[in-house]
Amino acid sequence: MKKLLISLSMLLPFFVSAQKGYTLSGKVPQLKEPAKAYLAFYKDAAWRETDSVEIKNGKFEFNGNLAEPQTAIIAIRRSGAQQSGKQNDYQSFIIENSKISIEGKDSIYNAKITGSVAEKENSEREAMIKPITDKIIHLQNFYGKKDQAGVYQKSIEDRKKAGDSISKLVVKIKSINRQFVENHLNSFAGLLAYSTHVLDSKFDPVDAESLLHRFSPELQASPLGQSAINRIEIGKRRQQGAKATDFTQNDVNGKPFTLSSLRGKYVLVDFWASWCVPCRAENPNVVKAYNALKGDKFEIVSVSLDAGKDSWLNAIKTDGMPWIHVSDLKYWKNDVAVMYGISSVPQNLLIDPNGIIIAKNLRGEDLTDQLRKFIKP
Template identity: 40%
Template sequence: MKKIIILILCIFQVSPILAQKTYEIKGRFTSIKAATITLAYKDQQGVEDSVHTTDGSFSFSGTVSRPVKGMLMVKTLQPGAYPGFSLEYVELYVEPGKTSVNGPAPATATINGGEAQADFNLLNQQLKPAKVKMDQLLAKYNKATAERDSLALHAIMDQATVINNERSKLEEDFISAHPASYVSWDLLKQHSTIIDPVTFEPLFSKMAKQFRESEEGREMAEQLALSRKTAVGQQAMDFEQMDVNGKKVTLSSLKGRYVLLDFWASWCGPCRAENPNVLKAYNKFKDKHLEILAVSLDQNKANWLSAIEKDAMPWIHVSDLKGWKNEVAAQYGIRSIPQNLLIGPDGRIIAKNLRGSALEKKLSEILE
């Protein structure tokens, strides 16, 4: 059974029709018996193709215009257990030509295909040590969460930041070494959600012309240009938005104080997890010329107000309740949350995206 899901693109214009080339993906998961195996990917549209297997074997074929990152998902029924099934998956590149996927299960499968898959295999090999560290840390996180050990959780979050930074550096090195790879381009798109022009611009400039001059590349160039306006050392752009009582608040009205401009939302789990760190820093430095101006990407006012109360956040909150279309978020090029900017009394940006203990450490350097 094949079902094609048309994804309506709200931001991008429809891409021109590109030449389609045939792919074939075959394999077997030897530890899998009766199951549904689904191939999902997005080329010019989203595609899902499913097969039912009784011995773990599967075969998919179709056409793509270029190598695209996809996912093989294995759904096995487990009657009597919640939620009634197990789901395993493995990522791969769907590209013209033949690809083989073989092994006991998705996580341990060996995947051989074209040039993009070879690049992806190399990347995963280079990232494996960081993944092992993060998996070990996740086990500690789950234990600390079950035991409600807040001190351990704070330490774990700091360790996670270090590992994520290590991973990002490995990914940047891979992009730099493989500027003509579709894998590198997909990585760069991931990194474009939060752009630091100092590290991002050299990578973007080094990418092959076919990527830089594509529709995605032109949009990325626009995001890069906007990121330069919000780089450390730049003057923070003024704005006006309504607070919880419908009163206009401007960033310029807070000039003369240190301001943490914080982008968040009630529905954002990582944002809510970070709020206790922000509250701790606020309570420590609120009498030393620190103010927090939180911009919410909520759409539902009741949920927004409830989260403010539940997380006990006594600082200034504003929102236009337009979700991802929040005008201040668009002005600052915010494409993922949480994000923050620390602004000095003169209105210049002095730091960005301070998480966990890094926020309190930076404020201590400045205010103590």
């Protein structure tokens, strides 16, 4: 009982804060056209407008209450938007239960947002990353130029060096994000950065869980914290050493296929899609590995994140992939992908004859040799 009271007392500041509500006051004094301001939140995997108000004399105001801070979009739509050419006048920010001011001239796009501690902290993080992101964009644009015939203007050696430089810059960004998280363990901005940049598409569940436990109890108990816990639990399903979660999904002929039916073989479960350019570029390596290793001890099961059957089947035929293919044609909501927490493709899992995940994300021109290291005679 005493422990429960202590836990509730630690959560109390969070809940008290959540009860105060927010006031979002906007000023765009030079706005001439009749217009409305719109407030949108990200819900159910989509941005949804939840409130709107007329802008009068260049001013508008929103009031509400949040269970926790969250990312929002504030937008202006003018009655004569086509004539004004400002249809895309919006800005994203972190809204929280406080008095928040948005001040611009005749636009929201470059308006200054103050009053949200989480927004201020997140802006500081973004400011540290922006110079590095600018360098990446410059390298991509400079070394990725093509002539009118579609041929790269820079040599493959120069493009490889640029690619190596970009990889190092990406690592630097990850380091900055990680450090920001570790310095903001009592801040929603820290938890948001954790959820976005530490829990990326290929995070390590053990490391991620250890870091999450360092956040304040109230943040761990928040909706975003609970979502992070759920994502970590899902991530454990694709962790090396974990028993592969079984699944059943229809093959290209509409017949149910069950993963455990291949028990006794090494199985490469490959997540891909016909629309995924890196996947299609990797497919020749997978085909080569399959032809070298296929038999009684090895099989491939490709799980497609396609939404249309024709494009899925055409890609299988075009790329010459003669193994097992399954899909429920639900795009990113493919049941197997969701179950394993797959949020980017290509990705793969290598499962041993006992149904244990022994490797993941093996790819490249030496894929066959990589697989041979795990597949015992």
